[in-house]
Amino acid sequence: MDCDQNERSLEDINTVLEYAKLELSDVKPTVQCIYFSQQLDNQSFKLLELDDTVLETLTNGEKVVIRGNTDDMAVLCTQTNTFEIKEAEISNSMLITPQLDIGEDVDDSGPQNTKVSKVISVMNNYYELRPCKPKVAKLKKLLEENMYSGKECEEDEQHQGHKYCFEDLLNIVQGSEVEIKESLKKLKACQIEGLWRVLDFDFLTQVLNHIIQLCEENDWLSTGIPLDECLETLGQLFPREVIAHVIDCYANEMKSGGGQGDHDPDDQPMQIDAKFFSLSEDKICQFFAELVLKNSGKFNLKEFLKVWEQTVPQGMRTSLSQLEGIALIDRNCMPEVIWYFPVEDLPEDVGERFNTLFKTREKWSLAEISPYIRDLTTQKVDVGGLLTKYARASMMNGIKVFSSRKPVT
Numbered sequence: 352m353d354c355d356q357n358e359r360s361l362e363d364i365n366t367v368l369e370y371a372k373l374e375l376s377d378v379k380p381t382v383q384c385i386y387f388s389q390q391l392d393n394q395s396f397k398l399l400e401l402d403d404t405v406l407e408t409l410t411n412g413e414k415v416v417i418r419g420n421t422d423d424m425a426v427l428c429t430q431t432n433t434f435e436i437k438e439a440e441i442s443n444s445m446l447i448t449p450q451l452d453i454g455e456d457v458d459d460s461g462p463q464n465t466k467v468s469k470v471i472s473v474m475n476n477y478y479e480l481r482p483c484k485p486k487v488a489k490l491k492k493l494l495e496e497n498m499y500s501g502k503e504c505e506e507d508e509q510h511q512g513h514k515y516c517f518e519d520l521l522n523i524v525q526g527s528e529v530e531i532k533e534s535l536k537k538l539k540a541c542q543i544e545g546l547w548r549v550l551d552f553d554f555l556t557q558v559l560n561h562i563i564q565l566c567e568e569n570d571w572l573s574t575g576i577p578l579d580e581c582l583e584t585l586g587q588l589f590p591r592e593v594i595a596h597v598i599d600c601y602a603n604e605m606k607s608g609g610g611q612g613d614h615d616p617d618d619q620p621m622q623i624d625a626k627f628f629s630l631s632e633d634k635i636c637q638f639f640a641e642l643v644l645k646n647s648g649k650f651n652l653k654e655f656l657k658v659w660e661q662t663v664p665q666g667m668r669t670s671l672s673q674l675e676g677i678a679l680i681d682r683n684c685m686p687e688v689i690w691y692f693p694v695e696d697l698p699e700d701v702g703e704r705f706n707t708l709f710k711t712r713e714k715w716s717l718a719e720i721s722p723y724i725r726d727l728t729t730q731k732v733d734v735g736g737l738l739t740k741y742a743r744a745s746m747m748n749g750i751k752v753f754s755s756r757k758p759v760t
Contacts, residue, residue, distance in 0.1 A: 359384050361463055380461045385448060388469045398445070398477035404432055405480060418525045427480060428527040434480035447472040482729060485526025487534040488699045491549075493523065494540055499548040502590065514546040538695075541596040550593070556642060558589050558597045563664050566630065572666060575605050575627035601635055602628035630664070637673045639663050644678055644691040652680060652687040676722035679712070694723050701727050705741040709755035714745075716752055 364382050368375065401409070408415055408429045417436070419425040425436045450468045497512030504510050515523075517531075524531055539555075540547050550558070565584060566572045576598060582591045605627040639662045644650060660669050671680075676694040681687065692711070698704050708715065708723055720742075721734050728734055738744070742753035 358386075358467060359465065361465060364465065375463065379457050379459060380463045381452070381457050381466055382463070383451060383457075383466045383468050385446075385451070385468050385470060388471050391470070391472055393472050393474065396472070398474055399436075400477055400479045402434060402480045402482070405429060405434065418522075420523075423486075423525060426483065426486070426525045428525075431527050431529040433483055433485045433526050433530060435483045436478050437481055438476055439479050440476045441474075445474045445477075446470045447474060482731075484699065484727065484729070485530040485534060486524065486699065487526060487531075487538075490520065490524045490526075490531065490534055491538055491695065493520065494538065494547060494549045497548070498551040498554075499541070499543060499593075500551040500554045514548065516546055520547065539596075539600050541593060543590065543592055550597075552645070555597065558585075558593060559601060559638065561585055561588065562594070562597060562601075563630070563635075567664065572630060572664060575629050576602060578626040578628060598628050601638065602630045605629050632667045633670075633673050636663050636667055636669050637677065640669070640674055641677055641691070641693075644689065647691070649681075649688040649690045652689045655689050679719075694726065697723065699727075701737065701741065705737075705755065706759055709742075709759045714747060714752040714754050715742075716750055720753060 361382075365375075368378070405415060405427065413430060416428045417425055418428055427434045427436055448468045448470050450466075452466070452468075493513075493515055497510055497514055500507075500510065520531060520535075521528065524534075526534065535547060538549055540549050542548075562576070562581065562585070565581060566576060571577070571581075578595065578598065581598065582594055585594050636659075640659055643655060643658055643662060656669070663669060674680075674689075677691065678689050679692040680689045697707055704724065704727060708720065712719075717734075717738075720738070724734060724737050727737060738753055741756060743756050744751055744753055746752070
């Protein structure tokens with residue numbers, strides 16, 4: 352409709368008010384006449400329904416970023432959270448009229464007048480945001496393109512893959528800055544000369560064995576690792592940032608500079624600036640379990656437990672609880688066996704994850720399956736919620752077990 356030729360007059364408007372049995376005092380003095388533009392533009396912009404978190408972010412003047420390659424489903428990221436962007440349809444058409452005044456924008460008093468507002472677009476869909484996990488599988492794949500095996504290997508042909516700084520990762524990985532940093536920590540990635548690298552497992556084994564050997568020689572297993580002295584001693588063999596990184600991954604910083612031995616209750620702890628670390632028994636034992644199982648296939652469980660106990664540093668105690676998320680045990684065969692099955696190698700898509708798990712094992716107890724789906728939980732959906740949706744519960748030998756709700760592919 353051409354609004355210039357068909358624009359309503361005040362006389363037309365008052366006639367309509369009369370037909371509607373309304374007085375001038377019943378309406379505001381400004382009457383807005385809405386017309387469709389001769390050329391509707393439905394492609395220049397999209398409607399996005401904001402999550403409260405995103406709205407608060409924008410209100411505070413912070414930025415949001417849409418991330419994803421052409422073959423990815425787009426996600427929107429704040430500084431701390433990631434949201435899937437999903438298209439949704441609406442049954443009623445939404446008319447986009449940028450010049451329309453609403454609420455306090457319309458004066459309550461004044462002479463009667465008209466204002467023309469044009470509908471420039473008619474929308475039948477919009478985009479909504481759904482909280483999701485960061486797509487960290489790509490992060491792991493990127494960092495494994497060129498794993499760090501020591502300075503002497505950097506010029507080797509197999510170490511010429513791409514290396515990434517944090518800005519590179521932000522541009523490629525679909526996740527918020529905080530989530531990507533957390534994922535780098537989970538992957539035990541190390542920043543070397545400004546670039547993020549994961550350590551080759553054999554190289555990591557060398558570094559950690561040297562640290563443990565030094566601890567045993569100097570009785571640091573009981574007194575704690577003096578960081579500066581350790582860096583000074585091993586600094587000629589490995590880069591200092593690598594040594595500090597491995598200690599940070601497999602040890603806990605001690606609150607006081609002294610050791611962990613007995614102290615006279617009357618003695619005041621000596622305040623010193625040096626950092627001391629205590630090796631984590633669980634992390635060290637888990638590492639050596641991974642070392643034994645990584646390339647062993649299915650391993651006789653009794654034999655594994657003996658070998659595992661012999662490989663850990665003296666004084667450390669192994670426990671099956673330390674194997675959560677890295678290995679599976681089959682107690683239904685003779686002899687019982689164990690094999691390497693790390694959670695980080697499983698698909699990050701929830702449906703694919705459950706399909707892989709039930710393809711590996713038909714029935715799982717809650718204790719067995721929890722370490723393999725815990726990373727998929729959100730604030731709204733816990734382990735129980737995931738199992739309710741993707742698994743079927745039943746009883747077997749008095750124990751509740753979970754199997755697939757649909758055929759495994």
